Amino acid sequence: MTQIGVIGTGSMGSMLVRAFIKSGAAAPEEVIAYNRSTKRAAALSQETGIRLGTCREVAAGAGIVFLCVRPHEVEGVLRELGDTLSPRTLLVSIAAEVPLADLQAWTGARVVRVIPTLTSEILKGASLVVFGERATSTDRDLVRTLMDAIGRAVEVEEEAFELLTLLTSCGPAFIAATMKEFAAAAVRRGGVSPACADLLVTETLAGTAGLLEEEGSSFDEVISRVATEGGITAKGVAVIRKEGPGVFDAVVAAALGEDE
Numbered sequence: 001m002t003q004i005g006v007i008g009t010g011s012m013g014s015m016l017v018r019a020f021i022k023s024g025a026a027a028p029e030e031v032i033a034y035n036r037s038t039k040r041a042a043a044l045s046q047e048t049g050i051r052l053g054t055c056r057e058v059a060a061g062a063g064i065v066f067l068c069v070r071p072h073e074v075e076g077v078l079r080e081l082g083d084t085l086s087p088r089t090l091l092v093s094i095a096a097e098v099p100l101a102d103l104q105a106w107t108g109a110r111v112v113r114v115i116p117t118l119t120s121e122i123l124k125g126a127s128l129v130v131f132g133e134r135a136t137s138t139d140r141d142l143v144r145t146l147m148d149a150i151g152r153a154v155e156v157e158e159e160a161f162e163l164l165t166l167l168t169s170c171g172p173a174f175i176a177a178t179m180k181e182f183a184a185a186a187v188r189r190g191g192v193s194p195a196c197a198d199l200l201v202t203e204t205l206a207g208t209a210g211l212l213e214e215e216g217s218s219f220d221e222v223i224s225r226v227a228t229e230g231g232i233t234a235k236g237v238a239v240i241r242k243e244g245p246g247v248f249d250a251v252v253a254a255a256l257g258e259d260e
C-alpha cells in the first residue's frame with residue numbers, strides 16, 4: 001500500500017488519520033505525519049499508532065501527502081518543501097479557497113484538491129474532489145478509494161467547489177443549527193424540556209437519514225409518505241416551502257460572503 005503522509009494534524013488532519021485507520025483504508029504503520037507544534041501530533045500518534053517525522057521526511061517518504069494546514073499557510077509550506085515534493089509525489093490539498101492553479105505553481109508534485117467533511121469521522125458524508133492536470137488515472141483511483149472508504153468521493157468542477165462546500169463541509173453545521181431551531185420551537189410551546197426535544201429531533205434526523213440513504217427514498221417521497229393531504233404534517237410542510245427558500249437563499253448568500 002502507498003505510504004500516506006499528513007502535514008498538519010489539526011482538526012481535519014487528525015480526523016482523516018483516524019478515519020483512514022478506522023475504515024481499514026490504511027494501517028497505522030502506513031501513515032506518517034508532521035505538525036508544526038509537536039504536542040498535537042504526539043497525541044495523535046499515541047492514540048492511533050501512526051509514525052511521526054519531520055515535514056521533509058513526510059513529504060519525501062509518502063506516495064500521497066495530505067496537506068491539512070490553513071489556507072494562508074499552504075504557500076509557505078509548499079515553497080519551503082521545494083524540490084522535496086517532486087512529480088513522484090501526489091499532493092492532496094484540503095484547503096478551501098486555494099485553487100489548483102496556485103498549488104501547481106507552488107509545487108512540482110501532482111496535485112489534487114479534496115474538501116473533506118467532519119462526518120467522515122463516522123465514515124459518512126461526501127468529500128468533494130477535483131484533480132489537477134498532472135494527476136494520473138492511478139492517482140484518481142487511489143484518491144477515490146481512500147475518500148470512498150471514509151464516506152463518498154464526489155468529483156466536481158473546481159468552479160463549483162465554493163458553493164458545493166456549503167452543502168458538504170458546512171452542511172453538518174447548517175443542518176444541526178436548523179434542527180436546533182426545530183426542537184426549540186417545541187420547547188417554546190412549554191411542557192417539553194430542551195433535552196427531551198433535542199433527543200426526539202436527533203432520533204428523527206437519524207431515522208430520516210436512514211430512509212433517504214438505506215431505502216434510497218427521495219426527499220419528496222419521504223414528505224409524501226408522512227404528509228397526507230389536509231393533515232397536520234402537510235400544513236407544516238407548506239410553511240417550510242413558503243419560508244424556506246428565503247431562509248436558505250440568505251444562508252447561502254451569507255456563507256458566500258455576499259452580504260459583506
Ligand SMILES: NC(=O)c1ccc[n+]([C@@H]2O[C@H](COP(=O)([O-])OP(=O)(O)OC[C@H]3O[C@@H](n4cnc5c(N)ncnc54)[C@H](OP(=O)(O)O)[C@@H]3O)[C@@H](O)[C@H]2O)c1
Pocket residue numbers: 007008009010011012013034035036037040055068069070071073077094095096097115116117118169
Ligand atoms: N474544518 C473543516 O470542517 C474543514 C472542512 C474542509 C476543509 N477544511 C480545510 O482544512 C484545513 C485545515 O483546517 P482545520 O480546521 O483542520 O485547521 P486547524 O485545526 O487549525 O489545523 C491546522 C493544523 O496545521 C498545522 N500547521 C500550521 N502550519 C504548519 C506547518 N507549516 N507545518 C505543519 N503543520 C502546520 C497547525 O499546527 P499548530 O498546532 O502548530 O497550530 C494545525 O495543527 C484548512 O485549509 C481548511 O480550509 C476544513
